[in-house]
Amino acid sequence: MTDIPKTYSPQEIEAKWYQFWLEKDYFHAADTSDKPSFSIVIPPPNITGNLHVGHALDNTLQDVLIRWKRMQGYNALWMPGTDHAGIVTEIIMEQKLEVWGTSREALGREKFIDRMWNWKNESRGTIIEQLRQIGCSCDWERERFTLDEGLSEAVRTAFVKLYDDGLVYRDTYLANWCPNCQTVISDLEVESIEIDGSFYHIKYPIKGSSEYLEIATTRPETMLGDTAVAVHPEDNRYQHVIGKTVILPLVQREIPVIADEFVDREFGTGALKVTPAHDPNDYELGLRHDLPQINIFHPDGTLNQSAGSEYHGMDRFDCRSALIEDLRDSGLLMKVVPHPHSVGHHDRCGAIVEPYLSPQWFINVKPLAERAIEAVRKGEVVFIPEREEKRFYHWMENILPWPVSRQRWWGHRLPIWYCDDCGEVIAAVETPLECTCGSQNLRQEEDVLDTWFSSGLWPFSTMGWPKTTPLLKSFYPTSVLVTGWDILFFWVARMIMLGLKCHGEVPFRKVYIHALVADEQGQKMSKSRGNTIDPIDTIYKYGADAFRFALVFCTLPNPYMPLPESQIEAGKRFANKIWNASRFLLMNLGNFDPSRTTNSNDNLYLCDRWIRSRFNATAKNVTACLDEYRFSDAAHALYEFLWHEFCDWYIELIKQRLYYTDDSSSKQTVQSVASDILERTMRLLHPTMPFLTEEIWQRLPHEGDSIMVAPWPNPNPAWDDPESENAMQTIMDVIESIRSIRGEMNVAPSSEVEILIKAPSAKNRNLLETHLEDYLPSFTRISSVSIAESLEKPAACATAIVGDLTLYVPLAGVIDIGAERNRLEKRLGKLTADLTAARKTLDNPKFIERAPKTVVMQKQDLLERFESEKEKLESNLNMLE
RNA sequence: GGGCGGGUAGCUCAGUUGGCCAGAGCGACGGCCUUACAAGCCGUAGGUCACAGGUUCAAGCCCUGUCCCGCCUACCA
Numbered sequence: 001m002t003d004i005p006k007t008y009s010p011q012e013i014e015a016k017w018y019q020f021w022l023e024k025d026y027f028h029a030a031d032t033s034d035k036p037s038f039s040i041v042i043p044p045p046n047i048t049g050n051l052h053v054g055h056a057l058d059n060t061l062q063d064v065l066i067r068w069k070r071m072q073g074y075n076a077l078w079m080p081g082t083d084h085a086g087i088v089t090e091i092i093m094e095q096k097l098e099v100w101g102t103s104r105e106a107l108g109r110e111k112f113i114d115r116m117w118n119w120k121n122e123s124r125g126t127i128i129e130q131l132r133q134i135g136c137s138c139d140w141e142r143e144r145f146t147l148d149e150g151l152s153e154a155v156r157t158a159f160v161k162l163y164d165d166g167l168v169y170r171d172t173y174l175a176n177w178c179p180n181c182q183t184v185i186s187d188l189e190v191e192s193i194e195i196d197g198s199f200y201h202i203k204y205p206i207k208g209s210s211e212y213l214e215i216a217t218t219r220p221e222t223m224l225g226d227t228a229v230a231v232h233p234e235d236n237r238y239q240h241v242i243g244k245t246v247i248l249p250l251v252q253r254e255i256p257v258i259a260d261e262f263v264d265r266e267f268g269t270g271a272l273k274v275t276p277a278h279d280p281n282d283y284e285l286g287l288r289h290d291l292p293q294i295n296i297f298h299p300d301g302t303l304n305q306s307a308g309s310e311y312h313g314m315d316r317f318d319c320r321s322a323l324i325e326d327l328r329d330s331g332l333l334m335k336v337v338p339h340p341h342s343v344g345h346h347d348r349c350g351a352i353v354e355p356y357l358s359p360q361w362f363i364n365v366k367p368l369a370e371r372a373i374e375a376v377r378k379g380e381v382v383f384i385p386e387r388e389e390k391r392f393y394h395w396m397e398n399i400l401p402w403p404v405s406r407q408r409w410w411g412h413r414l415p416i417w418y419c420d421d422c423g424e425v426i427a428a429v430e431t432p433l434e435c436t437c438g439s440q441n442l443r444q445e446e447d448v449l450d451t452w453f454s455s456g457l458w459p460f461s462t463m464g465w466p467k468t469t470p471l472l473k474s475f476y477p478t479s480v481l482v483t484g485w486d487i488l489f490f491w492v493a494r495m496i497m498l499g500l501k502c503h504g505e506v507p508f509r510k511v512y513i514h515a516l517v518a519d520e521q522g523q524k525m526s527k528s529r530g531n532t533i534d535p536i537d538t539i540y541k542y543g544a545d546a547f548r549f550a551l552v553f554c555t556l557p558n559p560y561m562p563l564p565e566s567q568i569e570a571g572k573r574f575a576n577k578i579w580n581a582s583r584f585l586l587m588n589l590g591n592f593d594p595s596r597t598t599n600s601n602d603n604l605y606l607c608d609r610w611i612r613s614r615f616n617a618t619a620k621n622v623t624a625c626l627d628e629y630r631f632s633d634a635a636h637a638l639y640e641f642l643w644h645e646f647c648d649w650y651i652e653l654i655k656q657r658l659y660y661t662d663d664s665s666s667k668q669t670v671q672s673v674a675s676d677i678l679e680r681t682m683r684l685l686h687p688t689m690p691f692l693t694e695e696i697w698q699r700l701p702h703e704g705d706s707i708m709v710a711p712w713p714n715p716n717p718a719w720d721d722p723e724s725e726n727a728m729q730t731i732m733d734v735i736e737s738i739r740s741i742r743g744e745m746n747v748a749p750s751s752e753v754e755i756l757i758k759a760p761s762a763k764n765r766n767l768l769e770t771h772l773e774d775y776l777p778s779f780t781r782i783s784s785v786s787i788a789e790s791l792e793k794p795a796a797c798a799t800a801i802v803g804d805l806t807l808y809v810p811l812a813g814v815i816d817i818g819a820e821r822n823r824l825e826k827r828l829g830k831l832t833a834d835l836t837a838a839r840k841t842l843d844n845p846k847f848i849e850r851a852p853k854t855v856v857m858q859k860q861d862l863l864e865r866f867e868s869e870k871e872k873l874e875s876n877l878n879m880l881e
Numbered sequence: 882g883g884g885c886g887g888g889u890a891g892c893u894c895a896g897u898u899g900g901c902c903a904g905a906g907c908g909a910c911g912g913c914c915u916u917a918c919a920a921g922c923c924g925u926a927g928g929u930c931a932c933a934g935g936u937u938c939a940a941g942c943c944c945u946g947u948c949c950c951g952c953c954u955a956c957c958a
Contacts (some may be wrong), residue, residue, distance in 0.1 A: 007920070192954090199958090217958060230958095267957055274958095281956045341958090387885070391953075394884070398954090485953095553906085554894090559886070559952065564891055566907050573920045584917030632895080636905075650919075658917095736924095742912095743924035749913055780923095781915090834902050847938040855900050856940090860899060 004586060004699075007294060008579035010543030010739045014691045018132060018368060026070075026708050027137045027353045029077035029469040038074035039475035040066055041459045042138065043483045046085035047145060048092070048123045048865045052128035053517045053525055053563065054484060056535040061555065061631060062482045064138045067687040068626055070137070071712040077464050077475050080138035081454060084120070086451040087181055087348050093410075103454060109409050116410050118147075127233040130536060134544050135690045139707070144462045146454045147412070154461035155454050156415040156429045158502045162414075163427035167364045171427075174283040175403050177356030178346040179301030179316070183407040184360050186450065187400065188489055190344040190353050198322065199268065199339040203332040204229055207245040207254060213238075214334060216268035218341060219278075220327070221320040223248065224307040225296040226255060228274040230285060233259035235270055249332045249624045250323070258289050277357050295357055299407075316354070329545065333804060361447065368497035369399045380506045384629050385557040388485060388513045395489050402494075404450045411448030419441050456494035459507035474500060476503065480510040485559060486514065512629050515561035524560060539652075545689035546571030552688050553639070555631040574639060575692050578685075579590040581647050585674055592671040594701035603669040606731075606771050607653040608726035614645050615677050616715035622684050623712070623770075627806040638685050638734075646681065646813035650674070675700050676729065678859070681715040727767050730803060734772070735779045737800035741809050742780065744823055745798055745816070752783040756808040758791050764805055765789060800825070801869050806876075821880055828873050835866040 021027065029039075040062050045055055062078060062621055070076040093116060097103050104112050120818070124353040140368040144151060162168045175184045202218045203212040213229055229246055242259045262285060263272050276286025277293040286293060298460035303311045303319050304808065310326075311319050327333040344353040373396050376389060383389040405414060405846040417426045426432050434440045454461070459478050463471040478497070483492060492511055499507035516525050526532065538547050551573035554561045618641040625634035657670045680698045686693040686707050697707040704710050738755060747753060755776075759765035768787050776782055793799070797810040798820050841847050842859055850858075 004917090006918075008918095039884090135947090219958085262956090264957055272958055279956085279958075281958070284956090390885070394954080556894075564893065564907075567893085569920080570906065573918095576920050580918035581919085582917085587917070628897090630897085633897095636895085639903085647918085648922090740925090741921060746912075749915070749923075794915065830902080837902085841939075844938055850938045851900075858901055866902085 004583045006580075006583075008543075008576045008692065010545060010575070010691060011540075013695045014133070014135070014544050017691050017694045018135065020694075021137065021706065021708055022140075025704060026706065027078070027139050028138050028141055029075050029475075032073035032474055035073055035075040037064070037077070037474050037479075039079065039478040039827045040480055040482065041075040041079040041462055042081060043481075043487075044081045044083035044144075044146065044455065044458060045127050046081035046089065046191060047120050047127070048089055049085070049127055051127055051535050053533055053535055055127075055131075056134055056547065057514060057517055057561075057563075058482060058484065059131055059136050059552045059557070060134060060551045061512070062590060063134075063483070063548075063690070064631065064687040065480065067137055067690060067708065068712065070708070071683065073711065075474070077142075077471075078136070078138045079142055079475075079478075080128070080131070080136075080140060081144035081458075081462055082146070083455060084145070084411060085453065086406060086408055086448065087183065087185075089116070090408055090410045091181065091349055091685050099205070112409055119209060120147075133539055134548065137690075139800055142462070142606050143576075146451070146458075150464065151454060151461045152412055153429065154457050155412045155449065156815055157466045158457055158498060159415055159449070159453070160427045160429050161502060162363055167367065167428070168361060169364065170359060170361050172357060172359045173362075173403075174277070174280055174355050174357050175360055176344065177299070177354045177358065178349065178351050179297070179299065179354050180349045180351035181346065181408070182299050184356075184403050184405065185353070186403050189347050191347045192342040193345050194340055194342045197339050197341050197343070199337040200327075201269070201333060201334040201337065202249060202327060204246040204249060204271075204273070206241060207247055209244075211241075213241065213246055213257070213271045214269045215273045216269050216271055216337075217341060219320070221303075221311075221316055221323055222275040222278045222296070223273055224251060224303070224311065224319075225275045225277050225294040226251075226253075226273045226293040227276055227286065227294060228255050228289065229265050230260045230272045231257065232263040232265045233261060235263075235265050237270060242360075245767070249330065250310070250326055256293075258285075258853060260285055274819060278355055280355050281595055283355070284501045288718065289551070293357060297354065297356065299358075300354070301351075301354060308427060313393060313781040360403045360799060361416070361445075362401040362403050363401055366548075366802070367401050368501050369396045369493075369814065371497040371500050372493065375496065375500060375506050381508060382510045384510060384512045388488060388511070391485070391488060392493060395494060402450075404453050405445075405447035405639055406444075406450055408448050411451060411856070412454055413448050414445040416445040418445070452490050452494055453498075455491055456498040457502065459499060466739050471862050472503075477506050478508045480512055480513065482512045483509040484516055485513045486516060514555060515558050518560040518562045519564070525563075533563070533565070542568050542572040543575060543691075545692045549574060549635060549689055552631045553635040562810075574643065575689065577643055578689075578692060578696070579641070581651060582699070584651060585678055586699055589701075590670055591676060592668065592675070592701075594672065594675070601677055603666055604673070605653075605670070605774070606659070606724055606776070608670065608673045608730040609719075609721045611646065611650045611677055612673070612716070612719035613721040613725050614641060615680060616717075616719045619680070619684060619713050619715045623714075626687075634878075635688060638681075638688070642681060642685070644675065645758075649728075650677075653775050655778050656774060662865060681805060683707060683710055683713045686710075727771075730764060730767060730805075731748060731771060731775060733802040734768070734805065734807065735776065737802055737807055738776075738780055738809060741798040741800055741807075745809075745811055745814060745819065747811065747814060750781065752781045753781050754810050755785045756791055756794065756797075756810070757785070757787045758789075758806040758808070759804070761791055763805050768805075785874060793876070793879055799872075803865070804868065806872055817880060821877065824877050824880070828870065828877065831873065833871050835863065835870055838863040838866060 043058060066076050066078040073812050094104055094630055158491040176187060176190050178185055197218050199216045199218060201213050204215050205212045226248055232240065241257045244257050245254045246257060248255055274282045274285050274291060276282050276291050277295045297305055298304045301316045303314045305312050314322060324333060331482060346353055367700055371394060376392060415427055415429060417432055419435035419437060419439050420441035420443055424435050424437060432442060436440060460472060460476055463469060463476055465472060495507045499505060516524050522879045523529060523531060549569055550563065550568040554563050554567060618637055622634045625637060653714060654670050657666060659666045677701055679697060682693040682697045694707045757768060759768055772785055776785060794810045796812045797808045798815060800807040833849050838859060842863055848856055
């Protein structure tokens with residue numbers, strides 16, 4: 001066993017165990033089982049993407065849950081897969097095509113799609129392989145992709161079902177249009193960004209008059225599509241122009257001045273240019289006043305022929321500049337005023353979104369939303385943290401129709417066919433052969449569906465829906481969904497709506513919404529900020545377990561979670577600490593034979609009973625934390641127990657017995673207790689740090705083939721031992737006091753000191769007499785220990801007080817009286833303050849009267865302790881001369 | 882404009898239904914290569930819990946107001 005390396009090196013260990021688990025098929029969940037079911041579907045990452053830190057967090061948390069539940073005896077399914085990620089993937093492909101000197105249009109739909117599939121097949125596995133590197137125990141045999149035939153059938157089925165129920169319709173509407181991607185997008189995909197824009201004040205001359213109206217606009221180029229000017233009906237400034245005609249500058253089109261209450265008199269000049277085809281408000285205004293809609297843009301954002309020959313073919317922003325110059329030249333530009341305002345940008349490509357008239361397919365999600373809200377209100381889906389539920393309601397209650405068609409090629413083509421002969425529109429799961437009119441001139445809709453539509457079906461489409469499969473029966477609704485808050489509306493809300501609609505049941509019982517990863521300054525990690533960390537580099541540098549531990553440790557129910565590199569380093573140090581504690585133990589197991597150990601408590605030392613009791617508390621705590629999705633607390637509990645109880649104290653406490661005991665049965669006992677506690681703790685830690693724990697577990701005495709399938713450690717009620725915990729606490733306090741004196745008095749660690757302890761109570765005297773000499777040498781160099789009911793304070797010594805105990809450490813020739821006085825006075829100052837506060841509370845008759853008895857008693861105890869300690873401190877101070 | 886979250890140690894944050902002397906990690910300072918671990922060990926310092934009121938026997942926690950910060954959301958051209 002001495003061949004165990006001194007430092008933990010994760011690389012080969014991680015690869016080895018992952019392969020082992022795969023070979024043993026531990027990741028695979030049975031279709032049906034006698035065990036209770038637990039299931040999670042992975043938020044499918046982009047098939048052509050790379051793992052980023054957000055994925056790492058999301059999937060680590062899922063892996064923690066799934067490994068934990070598996071150990072708890074569940075038939076645990078983690079359904080993996082990937083998403084085709086329509087628009088983003090196409091954007092990247094188009095960039096590649098440009099480099100290769102071609103384009104989407106040049107290739108045509110069929111060849112373009114072929115390229116996409118080739119790319120998909122090439123990159124297939126990249127992100128999956130990365131998930132494996134962080135240790136994800138997904139059921140890889142069941143891996144799905146949103147464009148697979150089965151899932152595509154689910155998409156068609158769901159869409160047709162919605163169509164048949166009258167929830168799908170086609171409409172020409174002023175929707176958000178991305179001129180760069182040349183597709184409509186939903187309002188969720190529009191990101192408002194504040195820009196330093198300008199207000200352009202333009203003269204609109206009134207026909208047959210020398211007067212003009214002053215119009216302020218942020219988008220002067222849209223004036224080419226103006227079909228009216230509007231003022232407030234009660235605006236005194238403009239009463240005389242209502243009903244008159246103005247001449248649209250440059251264009252010379254005559255347009256009416258209308259009155260509408262929508263216009264805000266306070267804003268701008270109180271006169272509004274109306275462009276029904278290019279502004280949502282103007283669109284509504286136009287409908288009310290029956291104004292013409294003049295579309296001045298091509299789909300790519302260049303000006304079309306309606307803009308007039310002057311501007312035809314120009315880009316919309318070039319046109320703005322040109323138009324401003326022309327207005328200036330004509331003397332119609334009055335002024336340009338800085339006007340910061342927010343402008344919609346496409347969240348995928350960053351282009352400024354254009355409100356644009358086009359025929360689109362919509363889903364009327366209002367009825368679905370109502371049902372989803374009801375389900376959440378009834379608790380069929382529980383949000384963690386709870387506050388996310390409010391965001392959910394807020395969005396759902398104000399939901400608008402969902403534009404689902406996209407003018408793109410990579411995705412599910414809408415299962416809609418048009419009859420060229422009779423104009424019939426057919427929605428069908430399978431390609432129809434002929435129309436009801438008998439015509440075979442059927443043409444499928446060109447548009448594809450929004451990627452989020454297929455994602456919305458993910459929890460059941462991956463399990464075989466629309467077929468009724470054993471998998472659906474066993475695992476739907478899934479137990480919990482784990483995802484970031486940024487896709488609550490995009491994805492979570494839609495899954496709930498579509499799950500209820502299509503499968504009649506919510507898709508998951510719980511949603512755990514985690515933070516987005518931020519850097520040390522609290523800034524979200526993003527490529528544009530350049531503050532990202534690469535998970536694969538990080539794993540290489542620190543090890544997967546260290547990375548996972550840091551992620552779990554930092555996971556709090558906040559919107560952003562800082563993940564400083566120092567925390568990942570701490571994870572690495574923790575892994576190394578565990579490694580070395582295990583190494584120590586393994587080196588001292590000798591020819592220990594666990595099978596010969598009885599479970600008798602006879603030979604147990606105080607510290608054995610203590611560590612078992614502490615283990616119990618830890619096991620309870622960790623389980624409770626995971627039950628409540630308090631990941632960070634679980635990690636803290638494990639860290640605290642392993643490092644600061646097991647390593648700092650227990651290992652030190654047993655060294656004497658392991659090193660110097662000849663009594664083989666006593667040695668056998670401590671070997672048994674220590675290896676048993678470590679083995680169980682490895683199981684508690686396994687979901688968080690799977691590789692390290694497997695490696696150590698395999699080396700320790702254990703039962704079974706893998707820690708992965710070992711049972712989750714439950715607390716053993718027989719191990720709860722508050723008395724031992726109290727006794728150990730006293731001993732630890734004594735040791736800490738001595739160490740503190742040595743440290744503060746600058747006693748060299750190599751020099752031995754004498755310890756005298758006045759122990760008035762028989763209980764503590766007995767405790768110290770029985771145990772202290774066993775334990776003390778491991779912690780501090782001592783020449784002798786004297787314990788007595790009462791003893792005289794030696795000259796020139798430092799003192800400390802622990803409960804009713806008074807410790808004397810003679811330091812003749814070493815002690816600095818001034819330093820010791822300072823030390824004691826400082827302690828006394830704090831003590832006096834605390835004592836005064838406690839006394840004040842207790843002197844209040846209302847406190848005695850109204851506070852619970854236990855609280856009063858606690859306070860009284862506390863006061864007594866303060867008083868006794870103060871008394872001792874003062875006497876020590878007085879004797880200091 | 883509306884909504885949500887936050888302001889606790891130098892930094893990042895815990896602090897679960899109000900009730901032991903307000904904690905952790907990192908950083909700082911001092912001392913140790915003590916045979917599991919220097920990726921370690923020991924010790925020390927550092928906080929008017931944003932501010933002002935209120936409720937209560939008791940407030941970091943509950944209520945009101947103020948000041949900051951962040952985010953989400955909204956059609957003011």
